[in-house]
Amino acid sequence: MSSPALTSTTDAPPDTRRTLAGWAVTAACLIAFMGVGVVDPILPEIGHQLGATPTQVELLFTTYLGVMAVMTLFAGNIGARVGRRRVALIGLGLIAAFALACGLSGSIPALALFRGGWGLGSALFTPTALVLLLALIGHAEKAIMRYEAAIGLGMSMGPLLGGLLGSHSWRYPFFGAAALMLLALASVATLVRVPEAREPVRPVSDVFRAYRQPAFLAVGLTGLLYYFGFFLLLGYTPLFLHLSTLGLGLTFFGWGLLLGLGSTVLAERLLHALPASRVVLGALAGLTALFVLIGFAPVTVPVKVTFVILSGTLFGLMNATLTTLSVEVSHMPRATATSAYNFLRWLGAALAPVSSGLIAEHLGAPVPYAFGAAAVALAVVITALAARGIDAARASDPHVH
Known part of the structure; x- marks a missing residue:
């Protein structure tokens, strides 16, 4: 995918404008993912205040992630028709509006509905932001590392903000979150100037055609199972640990800091030193053990809490590695590959929160972690079977250095 030239109303040199635009998109990503984590510490309090069961509370994650999964199939074509910058702005505007609506709502059904709208905004913004960063930075691995670093920092700062503010009111x-998203909207609108030239509109069937490549399908299925585990831990653990709102905020702040560390420093070093498949296998094996320890260790x-925080390192490493593989092992255009991968990973993510609530209610509080461990262990098997194909496909990508 070629990098579009940037224009601006300022007199800054082109490289400076490109740099500023890249950091504006990065900051918007960070704030957008703060909006995901900000909900985490207040889930128990929402359940208490609104008289909701664990399954009902988990709908706040499931509707958000379910809408994201479906909409990622269409986000690429919407961006091609409307323009990447416009889609990013629309997405940020929707997130701000629905975050405000969540704060004003008074029932679980309303919250779940508005979180679905929030997911629509995220589905438009999140993949578009990655495409913009790939164009602005020009180097796939650097762009992905920055994108994942923004996610990690956002996921760490979001729970801290949620814990601090949520200790007064959920x-x-x-x-x-609504106020911060408006700031992100203003920064992207002001600093990012990408020519809105029309791009070829590809049929949605192209997304499914990407799965015909065995290496990419293996990465996608691994992402589906892995993100089931990721959002099981993120969505269910606040209900399992029985900490205060601030305690949960601090726990996931530490988790998010290690998430950012794993997705940047650790991922960069390991991906240059080892085959990507070996990195994935090692991280998934470690996560399998941590799920068992969190749920069942006496x-x-x-x-x-320490186990939860430490898991952030492996989750961050997996996030960066799988995102890198999703654009480097596919022979499809990057926007199509991104949509195909995001559909599977958000589908797995959407299944985790509500199923964890149902499992806990019927089988016992620790049992969801057994399902998380099983999902991640199955991802180990899939990656092991496809390891040679994944590494060979990545090595054949001309963008890999």
């Missing part, structure tokens, strides 16, 4: 984190809550 509504305040939603209002805070240890105190502080020790389980």
Whole structure:
């Protein structure tokens, strides 16, 4: 995918404008993912205040992620028709509007509905932001590392903000997220100037055609199973640990910091030193063990909190590695490959929260972690079977250095 030239109303040199635009998109990504994590510490309080079961509370994640999964099939074509910058702005505007609506709502059905709208905004913005960063930075691995670093920092700062504001009222984190998204909208509107030239509109069937390549299908299925585990931990753990709102915020702040570390420094070093398949296998094996320890180890809550925080390193490493593989092993255009991968990963993510609530209610509080461990272990098997094909497909990508 060629990098579009940038224009601006300022007199700054082109490289400076490109740099500023790249950082504006990065900051918007960080704020957008703060909006995901900001909900985490307030889930128990929402359930208490609104008299909701764990399954009903988890709908706040499931509707958000389900809409994201479906809409990623169409986000690429919407961007091609409307323009990447416009789609990014529309997405940011929708996130701000629905975050505000969540703060004003008074029932679980309303919250779930508005979180679905929030997911629509994220589905438009998130893949578009990655495409913009790939164009602005010009180097796939650097762009993906920055994108994942923004996600990691956002996922760490979001729970901290949610814990601080949510200790006063569960509504305040939603209002805070809405205000921050408006700031992100203003920065992207001001600093990012990408010519809105029409791109070829590809049929949605192209997304499914990407799965015909065995290496890419293996990466996608691994992403589906892995993100089931990721959002099981993120969505269910606040209900399992029985910490205060601020305690949950601090726990996931530490988790998010290690998520950012794993997706940047650790991922960059390991992907240059080892085959990507070996990195994935090692991280998934470690996560399988951590799921078992969090759910079933006969240890105190502080020790389980430590396990949760430490898991952030492996989750960050997996996020960056799988995102890198999704654009480097596919022979399809990057926008199509991104949509195909995002559909599978968000589908897996959407299944995790509500199923964890149902499993906990019927089989016991620790049991969801057994399902998380099983999903991640199955991803190990898929990656092991496809390891040679994945590494060979990545090596054949001309963008890999």
